[in-house]
Amino acid sequence: MWTDVHTHLNMLDIPAELAVEEAQQAGVTQIITIGTEPDDWPLVMGFSKKFAQVKGALGLHPHSAKLYSDEIEKQLKKVLDEKNIIACGEIGLDYHYEYSEREKQKEAFYRQMVLAKEKKLPVEIHTRSAEEDTVAILKQFSGSVRGLLHCFSGTWNLARAALDLGFNISFSGIITFKKAEELREVCQKVPLDRLHLETDAPYLAPVPHRGKQNKPAWVVHTAQVVANLHKVSLEDLSQKTQSNYNDLFNISSTEIII
Ligand SMILES: [Zn+2]
Ligand SMILES: [Zn+2]
Structure with a gap:
């Protein structure tokens, strides 16, 4: 059985x-589908109620950080209490695309971390070209x-710092x-009890499906590598990975679907 800890079913x-x-x-029996802004939060909540295999995570993506406001925060606070919403995310920093100003990204990220702390929810973090911050x-x-740091593509320095701070x-x-040699070296150093697998579908289909639209079933190719x-x-x-998932997202064994 496999878990896809980060996917976008609505995309x-x-x-x-x-x-x-x-x-x-x-064999992919558990899927977390991710909300990135208020427009897709209702879809995520819908999927998490409709499918026994699906749970949801809700947050404001760094690309949309410019939208962050007291009003959005209030909405997010409410939807994070919904049934089957098991994490806050994706949140974080993306200085590669920089669709929102860096200061605004940092503010939105920080404030959603505070929210996650209040709600006692784990977070799914998106980070690109923003290791230090x-x-x-x-x-x-x-x-x-x-x-967890989702869709990890950073350096060992970032991975080690995150692991030391208690993040997976x-x-x-x-x-x-083919060209991800450096990332494979990082993966070898990440302890097996701190590691998760995801597709980030519809993006980043693994070999041998590279170039096609990705889907949760294909997490097994990533697992093999x-x-x-x-x-x-x-x-x-x-x-x-199953036990890491259960542990991080507080899933009790009675909820596990076989
Ligand atoms: Zn992401
Ligand atoms: Zn994503």
């Missing part, structure tokens, strides 16, 4: 029903907020790409 060309069904057939904010919440690392299909890097069987990796 797929295929119907969510089909994506969830195909995932189930491939990401670590500076994570430091302020070390020990009080848990979470999630790998996507990037790890299967990670298992090889860590020299463990698929079964061992499946068990580890």
Whole structure:
């Protein structure tokens, strides 16, 4: 059984029903679908209620940080209490695209970390080309907020700092790409009890599907590469990532679907 800890069911060309069904057939029995701004939060909540395999995470993406306001915060506070919403995210910093000003991104990230702390929810963090500022904010919440760095593509320095501060690392299909040698070296150093798998679908389809639209079922290709890097069987990796998921997202064993 596999978990896809970060996907965007509302952005797929295929119907969510089909994506969830195909995932189930491939052994991907738990999926977290992510909200990025108020417009998609209701869709995420809908999916998390409709499908037993799906939970939701809600937050304001760094691309949309310019929208952050007291009003949005109030809305977010409310929706984070909804059933089957198990994390705040995705939140963070993206200085690669810089669609929102850096100061505004930092403010939105910080304030949503405060919210996650209040709500006792883990976070899903998006960070790109912003290692120093990401670590500076994570430091302020070390020990009080848990979470993962999603679709990790940074340096070992960032991974090590995040791990030291108590945050986990999630790998996507990037790890299967030919040129991702450096990232594979990072992955080898991330302890198996701190590691997650995701698709970030519809983006970043893993080899051998690179270039197509990604879907949760394909997390198994990422799993195969990670298992090889860590020299463990698929079964061992499946068990580890499952238990990491349960632990981080406070999933009790009674809720697990077989
Ligand atoms: Zn992201
Ligand atoms: Zn995402």
